[in-house]
Amino acid sequence: MKGKDFLTLEEFTPADLESVLGLAARLKAKRPARFGSHALEGRNVALVFEKPSLRTRVSFQVAVSELGGFSMNLSSNELQLGRGETVEDTARVLSRYVHCIMARVNRHSDLERLAKAATVPVINGLSDAHHPVQILADLLTLGERKGRLKGLKVGWVGDGDNVCNSWAVGAALTGIHFVAATPKGYEPDAGTVSAASKMAEATGGSIHAVNDPVEAVTGADCVMTDTFVSMGFEKEQEARLKAFMPKYRVTKALMSKAKKDAVFEHCLPAHRGEEVDADVIDGPQSVVFDEAENRLHTEKALLCFLMLGKREYASLMP
Numbered sequence: 001m002k003g004k005d006f007l008t009l010e011e012f013t014p015a016d017l018e019s020v021l022g023l024a025a026r027l028k029a030k031r032p033a034r035f036g037s038h039a040l041e042g043r044n045v046a047l048v049f050e051k052p053s054l055r056t057r058v059s060f061q062v063a064v065s066e067l068g069g070f071s072m073n074l075s076s077n078e079l080q081l082g083r084g085e086t087v088e089d090t091a092r093v094l095s096r097y098v099h100c101i102m103a104r105v106n107r108h109s110d111l112e113r114l115a116k117a118a119t120v121p122v123i124n125g126l127s128d129a130h131h132p133v134q135i136l137a138d139l140l141t142l143g144e145r146k147g148r149l150k151g152l153k154v155g156w157v158g159d160g161d162n163v164c165n166s167w168a169v170g171a172a173l174t175g176i177h178f179v180a181a182t183p184k185g186y187e188p189d190a191g192t193v194s195a196a197s198k199m200a201e202a203t204g205g206s207i208h209a210v211n212d213p214v215e216a217v218t219g220a221d222c223v224m225t226d227t228f229v230s231m232g233f234e235k236e237q238e239a240r241l242k243a244f245m246p247k248y249r250v251t252k253a254l255m256s257k258a259k260k261d262a263v264f265e266h267c268l269p270a271h272r273g274e275e276v277d278a279d280v281i282d283g284p285q286s287v288v289f290d291e292a293e294n295r296l297h298t299e300k301a302l303l304c305f306l307m308l309g310k311r312e313y314a315s316l317m318p
Contacts, residue, residue, distance in 0.1 A: 003306055005115045007108075007124045009132040009169040010195065014203055016305070017139075017173045023316055024140050024294070024301035031066075031297075036316055039304055040069030046094050047125070048103040050076045055268065056125045056133070059295040060102055067300055069099075091117035100307050106232060121306040128232060129189065131162045134267045135170040136298035141291045142222050145263050150175035150204060155220035155258065157181050157213045158248050158275050159240075160188035163226045163267050168192055168207050172199035179208045181216035183243045213248055220258040224265040225250050225275045241274065250276040255285065263287045 004011050012020075027036055045064045049057065057073060064071035079090060091114045094101055101118055104125035105111050115122040124132055143149050154171060156164055160182040168188055171178035178196075180188050187193075187209050196207045210216055217223050228244040229237045255264065264276075264286045272278040281288060304313055 002119050003121050005122045006132060006302060006306060007111060007115060007122065008130045009135060009166055009173065012173060014173045017170070020136065020298065020301045020305050021140050021143065023304060024136070024298040026316070026318065027300050028294070028297040034066070036067055036300070036304070038068045039312070039316060040064060040067040040307060043069045043099040043307060044097065045069060045071045045100045045102060045303070046098045047071050047073045048076070048079070048101060049073065050105045051126065053104055053125070055292055055295050056104055059299055060125065063296055063300040063303060067303060087113040088117040090114070095119040100303065123302065123306070127162060129162055130166045131267070132166045132169070133295065133299060133302065134163055135166045136302060137291050137294040138167070138224070138265055138267070139170055139174060140294045140298050141265065141287050142263065144290070145287060146221060152221040153177040153179070153219055154222045154224060155179050155181070155216035156224050157216055157250055157254070158225040158244060159186050159228055159230065160209070161226055161230050164188045165192045167224070168196040169199070172196040172203060172205050172207055175200070175203035175205040177206045179210060179216040181210050181213040181248070183248065184211060186243065213254060214257055217254055217257045220262055222263050222265055223250060223255060223258050226267055227269065227271055228275050245274065249274065250280050252277065252279055255280055265291055268292060
């Protein structure tokens with residue numbers, strides 16, 4: 001029977017997420033000793049890319065390799081998708097060859113179709129609506145710096161984009177107080193905010209969408225942003241920069257509203273002078289390259305969680 005997919009983070013329970021983050025930390029600590037290097041031996045993973053990628057492509061390929069599996073990078077042009085084959089037929093064929101599919105796609109609806117037709121787990125490597133693998137790395141990084149997640153405040157400043165949507169879910173599952181400040185018209189998805197708010201009731205967290213960046217950042221343990229012009233929105237660049245700048249740029253002055261020991265996160269790539277000033281992203285509070293590294297460790301844990309049987313997975317845990 002097919003195991004879980006990983007499309008929005010909503011597929012996970014708080015316990016699932018805690019387990020994956022715990023295994024990621026262990027895999028990271030034991031990486032020099034090649035811990036888990038045979039976990040995916042004999043298993044194959046298809047890595048499908050409709051969008052350009054640095055962190056997603058390299059981290060997943062290295063993750064599969066270090067776990068003893070085999071991965072293949074497939075662009076949409078290399079698949080029959082580029083010549084009219086349906087998403088469903090592609091999913092059915094790949095399911096006969098591989099044990100898991102990671103897809104980085106333009107439309108989230110295509111990812112849902114892929115997952116519905118596939119008989120192996122499907123991982124969202126990024127879509128226009130969600131970017132859950134990024135949030136795993138963000139949470140691991142934040143937990144490393146603060147020693148906990150529950151009860152922390154994360155202030156998001158900028159676009160209510162796919163990363164923001166997934167952060168709302170991740171915060172809800174871990175008991176974080178998440179406040180997203182965006183211009184009017186650029187709020188996170190209302191349905192996601194509503195669903196995440198309901199989840200947060202059980203974990204002690206909270207989810208809020210506001211328009212004032214100072215409100216979001218005041219007293220925050222972590223300040224996070226993303227590019228104002230994500231892939232696929234290049235035609236809106238002029239309008240977006242006008243809506244976001246300079247009010248929603250993360251500056252040292254805005255960071256000063258957060259706690260003194262607050263960290264700054266950004267999923268990268270970053271545009272210094274737009275969504276964040278150079279002296280913030282390159283300053284002592286920035287943990288952006290820890291985040292980038294942690295994509296590797298959290299994806300290794302995620303692959304194990306989705307692909308291994310309970311006994312095999314348990315053998316990796318403390």
